[in-house]
Amino acid sequence: MIAEVIVDITSSEVDKVFDYIVPENLNIKVGTRVSVPFGKRYIEGFVVKLKESSKVSKERLKPISRALDDFQAINDEMLLLKDYMREKYHLRLADTLRLFIPAEMRTGRVKVKTKKQFRLNDDVNLEELFNSTRKSATAQREFLGLLKNGETYFLSDYEKYSAYIKKLSDMGILKIEDTEVYRAPKSLVVQPPKFKHTKEQERAIEAVKLDEKQTYLIFGVTGSGKTEVYMSLIERVLKEGKTAIMLVPEISLTPQIFSNFKSRFGDNVAILHSGLSSGERYDEWRRIHEGEARVVVGARSAIFAPVENLGIIIIDEEHDGSYSSETNPRYKTHDIALFRSKFNSCPLILGSATPSIESFYHAEKGEYKLLELPARVNNREMPKIQIVDMLNEIREGNTGIFSRALKYELEKCINEKRQAILFLNRRGFTSFFMCKECGYVAKCTDCDVTLVYHKAEDRLKCHYCGKRYKALTVCPNCKSSYIKQGAIGTQKVVEELEELFPNVKIYRMDNDTTQSKDAHQRILATFGNTKPSILVGTQMIAKGHDFPDVTLVGIIDADQSLYQSDYRSTERAFALLTQVSGRAGRSEAEGKVILQSYSPRHYVYKFASNYNYKAFYNKEINLREVTHFPPFSTILRVLVTSEKEEVAKDTVKDIYSKVCDVFSSHRSDFFYLDAMKSPISRIKNKTRFQILMRFTKSKEDDIIKEIYKICDEFKSSKASIFVEIDPQNLS
Ligand code: ADP
Ligand code: ZN
Ligand code: ZN
DSSP states (O other): OEEEEEESOOOGGGOSOEEEEOOTTSOOOTTOEEEEEETTEEEEEEEEEEESOOSSOGGGOOBOOEESOSSOSSOHHHHHHHHHHHHHHOOOHHHHHHHHSOGGGGGGOSOOOEEEEEEEOTTOOHHHHHHTSOTTOHHHHHHHHHOOTTOOEEGGGGGGGHHHHHHHHHTTSEEEEEEEOOOOOOOOOOOOOOOOOOHHHHHHHHHOOTTSOOEEEEEEOTTSOHHHHHHHHHHHHHHTTOEEEEEOOGGGOOHHHHHHHHHHHGGGEEEEOTTSOHHHHHHHHHHHHTTSOOEEEESGGGGGOOOSSEEEEEEETTTOGGGBOOSSSOOBHHHHHHHHHHHHTOOEEEEESSOOHHHHHHHHTTSSEEEEEOSOTTOOOOOEEEEEEHHHHHHTTOOSSSOHHHHHHHHHHHHTTOEEEEEOOOSSSOOOEEETTTOOBOBOTTTOOBOEEETTTTEEEOTTTOOEEEOOSSOTTTOOOOEEESOOOHHHHHHHHHHHOTTSEEEEESTTTTOSTTHHHHHHHHHHHOSSEEEEESGGGTSSOOOTTEEEEEETTTHHHHOSSSTTHHHHHHHHHHHHHTTSOOSSSOOEEEEEESSTTOHHHHHHHTTOHHHHHHHHHHHHHHHTOTTSEEEEEEEEEESSHHHHHHHHHHHHHHHHHHHHHTGGGEEEEEEEEEEEEEETTEEEEEEEEEEEGGGHHHHHHHHHHHHHHTTTSSSEEEEEESOSOOO
């Protein structure tokens, strides 16, 4: 028998299958991890196919040396998924397979944890044994009295009898064995609240057909009870003997979510996220693999969980950017979910208060079934959003961070002994130029996206077309030299608050203050218990948290999210504003949101402040259609990186000239093509160049194939080459 093996080396040169002989004495199946001789050493690999013969000559074939696990690490579904990902993303095989197993399993870093157990041998007559034991041997009799035929016991629970157990084992009466035990992450179990489903919830739950592949978009405002819908659907799926995967963005994998699911589904739940220890992650994966856990809750990579007989996939906050993997291996969670939904003939549920424009477009066209939850469960009002014109503040003499309206509301909130959250947007480090007098923002003359300032070169650049502009010192619109660049930090906000409110507790939550493992939780818990108090934070505080006494949310620099110079920035801004606003007024007390902006008339603010997603969507989708952006086109980036600038530059030049041939033969399908240095020109000491293109959706398959083919020709080049389709981020 011959096995096709993919070796676990991520190098383009060995990115293919190798044939090995399967020795008779080894139990090797498709999907088994094996150790194979490779060159002068032994490495790990995956068996992906078994066959009778090989085209390789007999002398050159080597045998597999051993199986690494006594189970099939990769099942048939995942083997097909590997082919799909190869075809769709052109990933290296080893990179893909690594996604399917916990990192801990490779190179044997974490082992199955075992515990010694004992049981009576089957033929032992317990009563006889007891009677034949001396009456004075009370401990021994006591021990025997605890035993039953057919039961197993942990040795560690019977330590005081260990000498006797050893003796019984030597006599062949007891059998001691190693059995696998799992290191389960701890989670607080609380009594789940009991309530009747709202009509809308009931309708959504009933609408989902469990035995067909179909994508549903649950469009429900924040607080409309989407989680309850997900859990009820999972309950139905479990009743049918099937399994479920539910994904949430890493940032919203809070203890609250875990305890909700644990309380509802008990040990049936496995949790996968980055905060687990290696042992825990490995064991959760094993519990899923063995079918002991049938509900998987996790971040993006949990989409690869080895569940069999999948009955539903749920992607909560489906618009979240973290569902796209932006580093090698690059993939889109939605694609993988669709594949698994098809393979298992099961529904895929996308849920959001602010669906991605693409998803809503699919729903509008009827490809996804739209399920709406238009109201909060308790009919509580959404908090009022007041937009403050910061230019007006300046004109009237207030040049500080806080508008007068925000100061007033902060004072009120503190006097009422309630809590406030102040939000700063610090995604990425992009900065843009804006005139503080007239609100002018520097934009690309070709693309209508905001220019990004590159400090090293002192230039403004367009991240879409690569065009460069001189940095500004005066406003071209009003000639003012009051030009603002960059953003305010959380530290600065805290300092100013401390000056304004010396007696109020102020907490800060950002990347700097949450380095240690539990910092996140600690800060939130202390804030939660302190009244009055103010929490200042970044994206981290935008999601999921439920503080009933927060009545005020201030968005200090709302424009930051708007000017990130790509076509998705308004969409992201809308989602973020909605999320952040959702933090206010979650109990009886009315909530209020103060949104500070230098461009208060931007349409995104108008729609966000009315919570009018559909109006926003309509505006946005029209814009995309007119400007030929996704979903009406496909954006493709070829990213070329190398430690040597010359290597990257030469490679990108060569690829570009070939891409130009594709362009010539598809001229009418292209909206755009150019090559340039990447906006972030060096990362981890590697120089980065890119080729950007935009073309019609209808020809996407053909063009992408041709681009992949070109990139393949450069496989043995010294530079690394990555192809990204509709990337979230073009930095
Ligand atoms: P979403 O995910 O849509 O923002 P959640 O699922 O977090 O909303 O629900 C908000 C709150 O409403 C939660 O505390 C939840 O327990 C509660 N809830 C959900 N459904 C109901 C219901 N039918 N009746 C009363 N409360 C509910
Ligand atoms: Zn441009
Ligand atoms: Zn100006």
